[in-house]
Amino acid sequence: MSKFITFEGIDGAGKSTHIAFVSDYIQQRGIELVSSREPGGTPLGEKLREIVLHEKMHLETEALLVFASRREHIAQVIEPALARGAWVISDRFTDSSFAYQGGGRGMSLAKLEMLEQWVHPALQPDLTFLFDVPLEVARARLDATRALDKFEQEKADFFAATRGEYLRRAAQFPQRFHVIDSTQSIAEIQLQLAAILDAFF
Numbered sequence: 001m002s003k004f005i006t007f008e009g010i011d012g013a014g015k016s017t018h019i020a021f022v023s024d025y026i027q028q029r030g031i032e033l034v035s036s037r038e039p040g041g042t043p044l045g046e047k048l049r050e051i052v053l054h055e056k057m058h059l060e061t062e063a064l065l066v067f068a069s070r071r072e073h074i075a076q077v078i079e080p081a082l083a084r085g086a087w088v089i090s091d092r093f094t095d096s097s098f099a100y101q102g103g104g105r106g107m108s109l110a111k112l113e114m115l116e117q118w119v120h121p122a123l124q125p126d127l128t129f130l131f132d133v134p135l136e137v138a139r140a141r142l143d144a145t146r147a148l149d150k151f152e153q154e155k156a157d158f159f160a161a162t163r164g165e166y167l168r169r170a171a172q173f174p175q176r177f178h179v180i181d182s183t184q185s186i187a188e189i190q191l192q193l194a195a196i197l198d199a200f201f
């Protein structure tokens with residue numbers, strides 16, 4: 001049966017690193033897997049991603065653009081894959097909008113809930129991995145790897161609020177969230193992910 005798995009966390013928490021491991025782990029079982037990301041995942045979504053990650057804009061414009069990208073992603077990628085029985089992994093989904101636009105930027109959570117209800121009233125991830133890490137650790141990892149985009153250049157209080165909203169949502173939806181302590185080594189985290197997935201297959 002199809003499954004929808006999302007990966008969340010502040011920038012530099014380790015999502016991309018662990019998506020590669022989880023993708024291999026799932027595919028080794030002969031399961032068809034579609035791996036995608038937000039904002040993005042479709043040609044239109046990738047154009048919106050460029051704008052969202054690099055242009056300054058009103059916080060509600062930002063929220064509308066990430067949900068526009070998501071609407072296209074759901075229609076073109078997520079729903080067709082789930083309908084044919086494939087598993088879908090998405091590097092970020094609506095929890096990111098609550099964390100970044102809601103927590104980080106301070107947008108009304110009630111408005112975000114309205115957008116969520118509009119764009120995907122019946123779709124929620126089956127499993128969400130939240131890679132939780134203090135900002136200093138995430139920032140040190142990012143600084144070592146690449147030039148920073150608009151979000152990655154935000155200050156400590158933005159990421160404290162983003163992380164706080166992620167943890168609030170994990171407490172609100174404990175049935176789908178697994179909070180992973182991302183200060184552990186990659187090998188330790190992989191053991192934890194494998195155990196969670198083994199129980200999920």
Ligand SMILES: Nc1ncnc2c1ncn2[C@@H]1O[C@H](COP(=O)(O)OP(=O)(O)OP(=O)(O)O)[C@@H](O)[C@H]1O
Pocket residue numbers: 009010011012013014015016017018141142145182183184185186189
């Ligand atoms: N548990 C870990 N211990 C040490 N280094 C790690 C760990 N997890 C990830 N890293 C390293 O941190 C850097 C950032 O990791 P990664 O790109 O996976 O983060 P990310 O959450 O996908 O970031 P972003 O959301 O900004 O793309 C990489 O160089 C990666 O090798």
Ligand SMILES: Cc1cn([C@H]2C[C@H](O)[C@@H](COP(=O)(O)O)O2)c(=O)[nH]c1=O
Pocket residue numbers: 011037038039053066091092093094096097098100101151152
């Ligand atoms: C889906 C989504 C994403 N964002 C932000 C969070 C990140 O800073 C970037 C995406 O970059 P990544 O390297 O792929 O993690 O976009 C957001 O603010 N709101 C969202 O809904």
